[in-house]
Amino acid sequence: MTIIENAPADLSGLAEAQKSQVRSVYQEIATEYDERIPGEGVSDDLFTASEHDFVLSKVRAGQKVLDIGCGTGRFTVPMAAAGAEVSGLDISRAMLDVTAGKLAARGLTADLREGDMAHLPFEDASFDVVTSMLALMHIPLGDRQAVFAEIARVLKPGGKLVIGVKNSLFEQFFKGDRFAAVDITDVEAKTLLFTKTRGGKDLTAPWYSFSPQELNSLCATSGMIVTHLRGNSTISAWLADEVLADSGVAGVVRTLEKNLGDVPPFNYLGYHILVEAVKPGR
Ligand SMILES: C[S@@+](CC[C@H](N)C(=O)[O-])C[C@H]1O[C@@H](n2cnc3c(N)ncnc32)[C@H](O)[C@@H]1O
Numbered sequence: 001m002t003i004i005e006n007a008p009a010d011l012s013g014l015a016e017a018q019k020s021q022v023r024s025v026y027q028e029i030a031t032e033y034d035e036r037i038p039g040e041g042v043s044d045d046l047f048t049a050s051e052h053d054f055v056l057s058k059v060r061a062g063q064k065v066l067d068i069g070c071g072t073g074r075f076t077v078p079m080a081a082a083g084a085e086v087s088g089l090d091i092s093r094a095m096l097d098v099t100a101g102k103l104a105a106r107g108l109t110a111d112l113r114e115g116d117m118a119h120l121p122f123e124d125a126s127f128d129v130v131t132s133m134l135a136l137m138h139i140p141l142g143d144r145q146a147v148f149a150e151i152a153r154v155l156k157p158g159g160k161l162v163i164g165v166k167n168s169l170f171e172q173f174f175k176g177d178r179f180a181a182v183d184i185t186d187v188e189a190k191t192l193l194f195t196k197t198r199g200g201k202d203l204t205a206p207w208y209s210f211s212p213q214e215l216n217s218l219c220a221t222s223g224m225i226v227t228h229l230r231g232n233s234t235i236s237a238w239l240a241d242e243v244l245a246d247s248g249v250a251g252v253v254r255t256l257e258k259n260l261g262d263v264p265p266f267n268y269l270g271y272h273i274l275v276e277a278v279k280p281g282r
Contacts (some may be wrong), residue, residue, distance in 0.1 A: 003096050003112045004121075015140035018206045019116060022138045023091045025194060025205045026071070030094035032198050033072050036182050037134070042244040043236045046254055047272070050232045050261070051164050052078070054274045055131055058162045059084050063128040066154060068117045069135020073099030073110075079131070080108040087111040087127075089120065118143045120150045127154050133164040137192070137207045144208075148222040157281025161224055164232065167273045168209035174237070185209075212268050215275055224277040230261045231270020 029036065038044040055075050059065055061083025070076045070088030072095050080086045080103060088110050090096050096112045103110055115121050117132070117139070130151050139147050151161055166185065175187045184193045185207055192207035210218075212229060219226050235253050236244060244250050260266040267273075 003093065003100060003114055005093075005114045015118075015142050018140040019091060019138075022205045025203045026090075026092035027094045028199060028201075028203060029194060029197055030072065030092060030098055033095065033098070034074075036194070037074075039182065041241050042250050043233065043239075043241065046236050046244075046250070046257065047233050050230075050257065051133060051272075051274065054164070054230060054232075055079070055133065055162055056082060058160060058276055059129055059131070064126065065129045065131060066120075066122065066127045068120070068130060068132045068151070069138065070099060070112075071095045071135065073102050075131055075133050076110055077102050077106065077108065080110050081106065084129075087113065087122070089113045089115050089117060091116055118146045118150060120154050122154045124153050125156045125159075127159055128156055129160050129162060130155055131162045136163060136165050137209055138205060139208070140206060141208055144218060145221060148218045148224070152222040152224050152279055155224075155279040157279060159279050160227075161219070161275070161277040161279075164272055164274050165215070166207075166209040167231070167268075167270055168211045168214070169268055170237065170271050171209055173269075210273065212273060215273065219275075219277040224279050226275055226277045228262070228274075228276035229267055230274040231267040231272075232261065232274050233257070233271035234261055234266045234269055237271035 038048045059079050059082060063084050065079055065084045065086045067076045067086060067088045070090050076086055076088040076099055088099055093114050096114060100112055113121055171187045177185050182196045186193055190206060190208055191204045194203040197203060216226050235257050
């Protein structure tokens with residue numbers, strides 16, 4: 001599969017230096033990414049099942065979908081398998097190579113692009129859905145509004161944005177990480193620390209979480225309206241793994257999270273937040 005290169009030529013300046021750092025980290029860990037995220041355990045399983053259900057419930061066969069920060073295709077591949085016409089954009093060529101391999105192994109295709117989400121290489125009003133999972137935290141703060149404006153630009157009127165981001169409101173209560181123990185958020189330093197890499201080095205990348213209020217405001221300023229805000233891991237994030245190891249407890253938590261994840265104020269307290277926003281006009 002051909003991957004189209006679209007990386008910006010000039011990566012100077014603070015924001016560009018941060019993006020360059022992000023790119024080099026993912027270049028380094030691309031072939032081990034799928035073993036690192038998600039981590040292992042009941043919390044991780046509940047978390048990833050919830051992400052998967054949310055995203056796949058918003059995408060239909062035949063729709064044009066853009067997955068930004070698509071990485072190794074955790075969502076690009078299942079969306080293509082579900083019959084969507086998917087484009088995947090990532091700043092790391094090595095991550096895209098993994099996605100291309102997975103698509104080829106399953107006889108699927110997608111339009112894979114190497115590039116920066118602050119400058120989407122697509123025409124206005126090209127997509128029915130734009131997805132971005134676990135990637136927007138890497139945007140330098142100065143680029144945030146530009147990224148949301150770019151998303152709104154490439155969405156068709158009536159199109160949807162579907163994202164999963166870490167919740168900075170949750171971080172006010174709990175600064176540690178519940179999952180994926182090898183990748184650690186340093187809330188104070190605003191970085192994600194990748195430990196125990198195959199190369200033996202610890203790697204860091206900028207990581208800025210989002211509050212529900214910020215998400216509402218970023219969408220509104222870009223001309224999109226938040227239509228669904230769901231908390232992911234609203235309960236399991238507060239329970240020790242030993243408690244969740246009991247299958248009865250895990251079943252109760254799964255049912256409670258499924259039903260309370262959309263209900264205020266529980267949705268605002270998720271470890272991560274899943275958001276659907278619509279660009280009005282149809
Ligand atoms: C944590 S991974 C998430 C990958 C995938 N979406 C998932 O859920 O597994 C973050 C991805 O965002 C990509 N990324 C970070 N900054 C980016 C930018 N400015 N433009 C495009 N991709 C970016 C990284 O290269 C990486 O592949």
